[in-house]
Amino acid sequence: MEHVKKPEWLKIKIGTNQRYTDTKRIVDTHRLHTICSSGRCPNLGECWGKGTATFMIGGAICTRACKFCNTQSGKPLPLDAEEPMRVAESIRLMKLNHAVITSVDRDDLEDLGASHWAATIRAIRELNPQTTLETLIPDFQGRGELIQMVTDTHPDIISHNMETVRRITPLVRSAATYDRSLSVIRQIADSGITAKSGIMVGLGETPEEVEQTMDDLLQHGCSILTIGQYLQPTRKHFPVAAYITPEQFTYYKIIGEKKxxxxxxxGPLVRSSYHAEKHLPNH
Structure with a gap:
């Protein structure tokens, strides 16, 4: 596939301020993994500058190797039992009003990392009772009892990303399936917690397929959706098929809210935890 040139609207300046410097220092000092860094997020400067960060738990190595994702894949290290408290303490030091937690997939573990998730959320709640919490969870292989371990800790929002439309899912996701992801969303919504999801565009999908994915998500109880431009992290990853115009993103926003x-x-630079603090019910 021939290389598609990156348009002007995707070129960003990463500015730094004192809050950015403080956030970076805390992340480095506490040996924390953030998806901001490992995912090479284009909004890192803006979010860290506001003192928000998305923490990635379960280590830095993922057991899956999705063709869109820059997180390292391979054989992970054992879980760090001190990580839940380190993340909770860092949130306290950063004085975060709203925290987002995600994780690598841990298909190597018996409970796929679910109890580590629950321990992290409980530690955050204990140390930061005022901080609202969004969790961006893996599919836990669709095992309901493991998803329930997370829903039972009652984060304010639970997000699980569809990533793309049905047709493209098997091309870019190494283990997850479209229907399994929908069933995860359904379980989150049925538990009474706000369900959120995200997709990337520019992978070769059609607008009709994007709208179908919107309909599928709504039918499964999803109430918040993020849509952003797919950016190829390295030459080994899935190529960008198209750069979607800002006008098309605006159209998707209007149609999604109408639906x-x-x-x-x-928007082109939207990522799943971008402006997450604004997505809280009654916020």
């Missing part, structure tokens, strides 16, 4: 999502964040 019934309470919030749609849609």
């Amino acid at each position: 019934g999502f309470t919030t749609v964040e849609s």
Whole structure:
């Protein structure tokens, strides 16, 4: 596939301020993994500058190797039992009003990392009772009892990303399936917690397929949707098929809200935790 040139609207300046410097120092000192760094997020400067960060638990090595993702894949190290408290303490030091937690996939563990997730959320709640919490969870292989371990800790929002439309899912996701992801969303919504999801565009999908994914998510109880431009992390990853125009992103936002999502964040640089603090119910 021939290389598609990156348009002007995707070129960003990473500015730094004192808050950015402080956030970076805390992340480095506490040996924390953030998806901001490992995912090479284009909004890192903006979010760290506001003192928000998305923490990645379960280590830095993922057992899956999705073709869109820059997180290192391979054989992970054993879980760090002190990580839940380190993350909770860092959130306290950063004085975060809203924290986002995600993780690598840990298909190597018996409970796929679910009890580590629950321990982290409990530690954050204990140390930071005022901090609202969003968790971006893996599919836990669709095992309901493991998803319930997370829903039982009652984060304010639980997100699980569809990543792309049905047709493209098997091309870019190494183990997850479209229907399994929908069933995860359904379980989150049925537990009474706000369900959120995100997709990337520019992988070769059609607008009709994006709208179908919106309909599928709404039918499964999803109320918040993020839509962003796929950016190829390295030459080994899936190539960008198209750079979607800002106008098309605006169209997706309008159509998504018309269809019934309470919030749609849609733009070239939008990522799943971008402006996450605005997605809280009654916020």
